[in-house]
Amino acid sequence: MRPFQYSRARTLTDAAQMSADEDTLAIAGGTNLLDLMKLQVETPGQLTDINQIGLREIEDTEDGGLRIGALASNTETAVHPRVRADYPVLARAILAGATQQLRNKATTGGNLCQRTRCFYFTKPDQPCNKREPGSGCGAIEGNAKLHAILGTSSQCIATYPGDMAVAMSALDATVHISGSNSEERSVAVRDFHCLPGDTPWIENVLEPGELITAVTLPAPIGGTQIYRKVRERSSYAFALVSIAAVIEMKSDVFSRADLAFGGLAHKPWHDPRISEELVGQPPSPELFDRAADILLEGAEGFGENDFKIPLARRTLHAVLAQATEDAT
Incomplete structure (x- = not known):
């Protein structure tokens, strides 16, 4: 150091x-x-310690949602009564993400801003366009087992490693940001992270001098919430594929189907076409296949991670089947 x-x-x-x-x-x-x-x-x-500036509150919003301060710890969020009652997919995602010790220290804002765990990114002697623009992406022709199959570019195939943001994407949360000039803005969590394109070192929409102040969750509507994380071992490994699902059924058809995916892309992956395909339809293996076709349209493996394509399909089938069974 x-x-x-x-x-x-x-x-x-x-x-x-x-x-x-x-x-x-x-x-x-x-x-x-x-x-x-x-x-x-x-x-x-220089490091600037921001632990003394507040932003730890978790409180109700006027419209029935929940506001989670940027410095609220992952533990505080996961065990909060309203999170457990109204947003269980978020609690489950956080609990699947790290050890108790890490959850006690990790914060909402920091979790959103965490960087990839790509082998080439963390080794300064290896090529990585994210760490050293123009040096190349070692993973494309190298060790790509944990890497992305969606939204990749010739510059980077790294994945976003987190769990919390995947659940927040399914919940359609909003990130609140404040700048050095005290101006504030809000961004949908689904738009907060960036795909690599030609600038893989730009990982999110924060500008210099901007900090996350809070995340707000919309008012809950009920339904079934699932977080499924497929990993190499059960104890705190990064996701090969993860799915956060918020599903509601009415009259035996999907009335809501918000899904977000982890382990597949440079950001939590959300494709609104999947919901459009599911809503209004009765559950069936054929419908689940069509949803998987939409998810995996344009998916590309890089040798070692080719298995993620059928794994994502099977995991989506399992989550939709569980959600519809739980709702009946």
Whole structure:
């Protein structure tokens, strides 16, 4: 780890102004950032501790939703009574994502901003366009077992590693952002992360000096909520494929089918065409196949990760079958 300066922000404005410096990074739980600093993938000249600026509240919104502060820990979110009662897919995703010790430190904002766990990204002696633009993507011709099959580019095939954001995408959450000039904006969580394209080092829509302040969940409507994570071992491994599903049935047909997918792309993957295909239809294996065809349209494996294509199909079938059985 390289030497760095350390300071504490006392207010949100201070934190945003400090983080506007390209050599400064904000730190809260540090569960991802400190690992990358040890590997010298991240080498900030200064860290700004933002743990003293508030943003830890989890509270009801006026429209019946829930606002989760950016510095609320993953544990606080997962065990919150309203999350467990109204948004169980979020609680399940968080609990599937990391150990208790990490959940105690990891925060809502930091979780959204976590970086890929790609082997080539974390090894400074390996080619990685995300870490060193123009150096190439070692995974395309190399170790691609955990890598993306959707939304890839010739520059990067890394996956987004998180679980929480996949559930938030299925729930259609909103990310609230504040800048160094105190201006605020909101972005749908489905639009927060970026696909690699020609700029894989741009991972989300945050601009210099901007910080996440909260995430809001819309008012719950009931239905069945499922988070299924397929991984190589049961104990805190990254997803090969994960699915967050919010399903509602009325009169034996789908009336709501919001699904988001992890382990398949550079961001939590959400395709509204899947919901359009399912809603209004009675469940059947043929319908589930059509939904999988939509999901996997344009899917491309890179040798070691070819298995993800049939695995995603089988997992989607299993989730839809479980959801419709639970709803009856």
